[in-house]
Amino acid sequence: MILDAFSNDNPAVEETETIRAEKYLKQSFGLNIGPNKPMGYIIMDEERIFTMLDAVIKILEARGNQAIVLKPSEGHSLFPTLFAWNDVSVQRLLDENAGVLSAAGWPQTSEEFVKRVANQFVPSPSKLFDLIADAFGDKTNPGRTQFCSSRPKSTEVKVVESVNLQGEERRFADFIRRRKTLARTLPDNLDEQVKAGALTNAERIRKTREFLAEMSNEYNAFLSIDEDRREGIVVGVIRDMKALD
Secondary structure: OOOOOOOOOOHHHHHHHHHHHHHHHHHOHHHOOEOOEOEEEEEOOOHHHHHOHHHHHHHHHHOOOEEEEEOHHHOOOOOOEEEEEOHHHHHHHHHHOHHHHHHHOOOOOHHHHHHHHHHOOOOOOOHHHHHHHHHOOOOOOOOOHHHHOOOOOOOOOOOOOHHHOOHHHHHHHHHHHHHHHHHHHHHHHHHHHHHOOOOOHHHHHHHHHHHHHHHHHHHHOOOOOOHHHHHHHHHHHHHHHHHHO
């Protein structure tokens, strides 16, 4: 079990958790796994999901699905993420698109595919993007090939070198660098504090939300910078940070 918050020796407590988990899953589109949606996920940014995580996973597995909790360092979110998928449906989709996966260097087994989806962005439009959208049952995603073909292609981003930055642009570059650094270190630091008993899950959620709000407010201060140049600064900062890794 992932959490031992409730004793199996108390049927009343266990039943209550099962009922709560059932209600949660009925309200959660992200985990509404079925024939038209082979896989899905929820970002664990609410305290209640931590209190009934075992029950939620039990129900998902009883329905013939697989489930896995990924740490922030294993995915895109600053919060833990619960992924669920129907192994047979996902594997059938992967088998039908083996050529697409092979060309992209992606895994061809369901669990490894799910983990790769969780931690790697895929450009659109592309056949791989369409495959991932199919796995989520997302037939109307604007990034799908059929919806992108009629749109004009965006111009290439012009990288803005950090040596050419002054004033607000310099501050913006420093902010992007700090945000990306903290986004890589903050979740693991909070996880360690939770494991050590220094933080509750509720406190971890609050601190993460405070960080996101601070970053959002700070970002809004730089919206006066031209959008294309702003994007060029971001690309330049990311490139510089990768060179230092």
